[in-house]
Amino acid sequence: MKPAPFDYCRPATVVEAVEALGSAESGRVLAGGQSLIPAMNFRLTDVSLLVDIGHVTDLPGVDTEVAGVTVGATATQSRVLNDDDAARVVPGLRAALRHVGHLQIRNRGTVCGSIAHADPAAELPALAVAAGAVIGITGPDGHRTVAASDFFLGPFWTALSDAEVVTEVHFPAAPVGSVTSVDEISRRAGDFAVAGLVAVIEVGDGAVRSARLVGFGVGGAPARLASAEAAMAGWAPDHPDRRLMEAAVEDTADAFDDIHATAWYRREAVATLLVRAARRALANGETS
Ligand SMILES: Cc1cc2nc3c(=O)[nH]c(=O)nc-3n(C[C@H](O)[C@H](O)[C@H](O)COP(=O)(O)OP(=O)(O)OC[C@H]3O[C@@H](n4cnc5c(N)ncnc54)[C@H](O)[C@@H]3O)c2cc1C
CATH class of the missing domain: 3.30.43.10 (Uridine Diphospho-n-acetylenolpyruvylglucosamine Reductase, domain 2)
Known part of the structure; x- marks a missing residue:
């Protein structure tokens, strides 16, 4: 058409x-x-x-500092994916962008566009919430900032008003000693996730110290999985998986059914990804 x-x-x-x-x-x-x-x-x-906005000249590019990474509205997903400094300070950016569509899509698609679009199955909004990102917005009344946790209101629905532009997103540096993983289940590589999980896990002395966990492709808007975060604190590999999985299922009560999967499947998938994230973080500390 x-x-x-x-x-x-x-x-x-x-x-x-x-x-x-x-x-x-x-x-x-x-x-x-x-x-x-x-x-x-x-x-x-x-x-x-x-x-x-492709020719707007007064937008930031990709600015990496010790405190975090600021991504301007015209920065493409490929540009950020290939930025080694950005990946060092906020490993979740590369981990998330690897899953976004295909090369051709990432070469044109922007990080801020994905945030503004607020697809519930998208990786970057979930990363923004897990990382504690802050969204910079300019509109008729000037510039304002909104925490990612307050920005996503529902499927394809955000705190943006008419005539407002997302000018940049600031992702704070990942905590020292943390492991960020972005893992998902999709039918084919490059497809939107049927269900996925962003996990920022701090480890120490063979156990999880704390975790920030956000599911995507599950509910209407990305939100922290509060019960699972509580259950994961202090968790070690010799502890049973069951409590973690039960907590994740509790947190995803608003999961939806569609032609790709049932709500039950999505909740079980997030629970499984959560155990996998904890085990990986404790086993090797590698960012996946
Ligand atoms: C085949 C295919 C597969 C894909 N797979 C994935 C995937 O696996 N994961 C994933 O996350 N995404 C996926 N995408 C979507 C892709 O990531 C898009 O690039 C992204 O969602 C939107 O970014 P964009 O820059 O293209 O925005 P646009 O398409 O230009 O805009 C999208 C929406 O956001 C608004 N918008 C964009 N930028 C701003 C701004 N700065 N301020 C205010 N509003 C703004 C627009 O007005 C519009 O409403 C896929 C797309 C395709 C075509």
Whole structure:
């Protein structure tokens, strides 16, 4: 199918982009277009003006410091995936991006686009919540920041208002001594996850010290798995898996059924991934 008719503009600054969005009946930011263009072609979304931010010059690139990594709105997923400094400070970025689509998609798709799109099966929103990321937003009233834990409100639904642009996402450095893993079950490599888990696990003396756990492809919006985090604290490989799995199942009560899997399957899958993440973190400390 072809999209319905729409207008197009290419602002040079963030302020111009915000003004253009505000001037349209139904303005939308165009970043990598990997989700928006298919949705327009299928006429799943109504767009009167596309505001292409690809030539905006006053956005950050990929800035890595000891405290974390800031990813600007035009930085592609491939650029971040291939950035060794970013991967050293926030290992979850590379771990998550390895699972995102295919090379061609990552070459155009942006990290901020994935965050703004808020697909419940996407890896990056879950990583943002697990890592404690902060989202920078510019709109008609200026610049504001929102914690990732407050940004995702439901499937494809965020705290972004009309005429606001995500300008950057800041991922804090992973805690020293932690292992970040992003693991998922999907039908084929590159497909969206049927169910997945981001785990940031701090280990010490052969046991888990603390964990930040977020499932994806399970509920409507990425959220911490509070019971599982509590059950994992102090867990060691000679402890039974059962308590961890029960806690994960408790935390995923809002799992959904669809043509790919039942809610029951998704909850069991997250529980299994959780045990795998704990065992891997304790066994070798490698980031997967
Ligand atoms: C075949 C295929 C497989 C895929 N597999 C995966 C996968 O496994 N995992 C995964 O996570 N993703 C997957 N994707 C989606 C991909 O990661 C997209 O690139 C991403 O979801 C959106 O990024 P984008 O830059 O392309 O955004 P766009 O498509 O340009 O925009 C998506 C939405 O976000 C809004 N938006 C984008 N940037 C901003 C901004 N800076 N400020 C405000 N709003 C903004 C747009 O207005 C639009 O509503 C896949 C896509 C395809 C086509």
